[in-house]
Amino acid sequence: xxxxxxxxxxxxxxxxxxxxxxxxxxxxxxxxxxxxxxxxxxxxxxxxxxxxxxxxxxxxxxxxxxxxxxxxxxxxxxxxxxxxxxxxxxxxxxxxxxxxxxxxxxxxxxxxxxxxxxxxxxxxxxxxxxxxxxxxxxxxxxxxxxxxxxxxxxxxxxxxxxxxxxxxxxxxxxxxxxxxxxxxxxxxxxxxxxxxxxxxxxxxxxxxxxxxxxxxxxxxxxxxxxxxxxxxxxxxxxxxxxxxxxxxxxxxxxxxxxxxxxxxxxxxxxxxxxxxxxxxxxxxx
Numbered sequence: 001x002x003x004x005x006x007x008x009x010x011x012x013x014x015x016x017x018x019x020x021x022x023x024x025x026x027x028x029x030x031x032x033x034x035x036x037x038x039x040x041x042x043x044x045x046x047x048x049x050x051x052x053x054x055x056x057x058x059x060x061x062x063x064x065x066x067x068x069x070x071x072x073x074x075x076x077x078x079x080x081x082x083x084x085x086x087x088x089x090x091x092x093x094x095x096x097x098x099x100x101x102x103x104x105x106x107x108x109x110x111x112x113x114x115x116x117x118x119x120x121x122x123x124x125x126x127x128x129x130x131x132x133x134x135x136x137x138x139x140x141x142x143x144x145x146x147x148x149x150x151x152x153x154x155x156x157x158x159x160x161x162x163x164x165x166x167x168x169x170x171x172x173x174x175x176x177x178x179x180x181x182x183x184x185x186x187x188x189x190x191x192x193x194x195x196x197x198x199x200x201x202x203x204x205x206x207x208x209x210x211x212x213x214x215x216x217x218x219x220x221x222x223x224x225x226x227x228x229x230x231x232x233x234x235x236x237x238x239x240x241x242x243x244x245x246x247x248x249x250x251x252x253x254x255x256x257x258x259x260x261x262x263x264x265x266x267x268x269x270x271x272x273x274x275x276x277x278x279x280x281x282x283x284x285x
Contacts, residue, residue, distance in 0.1 A: 008079040014058065037062070041265065121284040170266050227255075227260060
C-alpha cells in the first residue's frame with residue numbers, strides 16, 4: 001500500500017491509500033465522523049481478488065486537512081473528481097466503482113450525478129436510500145437527535161474497551177478502524193478528528209440532501225447494500241429503495257441482514273465478495 005496526499009483545493013489536501021491491481025478498481029469513501037481505516041478489511045480482500053483500490057480520508061477527517069469551509073456536497077464531489085483524475089494519471093485507475101458508506105453513500109451518489117463520465121458505477125452501503133428531511137421535518141429536531149455525544153475527557157483505554165465490547169463479532173481491522181476515528185492525546189484521552197462544528201455542518205447538508213433527486217441524475221448503475229435488523233429503519237429503507245428503483249437508470253439492492261450500520265467493518269470479506277461478483281458478472285459488468 002502506498003499513501004499519497006492529493007491537493008484538491010487551495011486550502012485542502014486529502015490523503016489517499018492506494019493498492020495497485022489489474023482487475024478493475026474501486027474508490028472507497030467513508031461516512032460521517034469516520035475515516036479510511038474502516039475500509040481496510042474490504043481493501044485487503046478486494047486487492048487479493050486482483051482489484052486496484054483507493055481509500056480516501058475525506059476533508060476534515062482522519063489524516064486529511066481540516067479547512068474551515070468546503071463541507072457541502074458540491075465541494076466534496078469536486079474533491080473526489082480531483083482524486084479520480086489523479087488516480088487515473090498516476091495509477092491507471094480508469095472509471096472506478098465508487099463505494100460509499102452512510103454519509104459516504106450520499107457523497108458518491110452526488111459525485112456520480114455531477115461527474116458520471118468518471119465512474120463505472122456506484123455502491124451505496126447502508127446510506128443514500130432515505131431522506132433525513134422526511135424523517136426529521138424540522139432541522140432542530142434533526143440536530144437534537146443526531147448530534148454526537150461529547151466524549152472529551154474519556155480515557156482512551158475506556159473507549160477501546162467500549163468499542164471491543166460493543167462489537168464482539170468484528171474482525172480486528174474493523175476495531176482498529178473505529179479507533180482511528182479518534183486522535184489519541186498525550187494525556188491518555190482522545191478527541192474526534194472531525195470537529196464538532198464541521199460535523200454539524202455536514203449534518204446540515206445531509207439533512208437537505210435528497211437521494212431521489214440525485215439518483216435520478218446518475219447515469220451509471222447503483223448497487224444499494226442496506227443493513228437489516230431494525231424493523232422501523234428496515235421499513236424506511238424498503239420504501240426508499242422501492243422509490244429509487246423507479247428513478248435510477250439501473251439499480252439493484254442486496255441486503256445484509258442482520259448487520260450493523262458499518263457493514264464494511266463487520267463483514268469485510270462478504271462485502272468484498274459481493275463487490276467482486278457485481279464487478280465481474282453483475283450490475284457493473
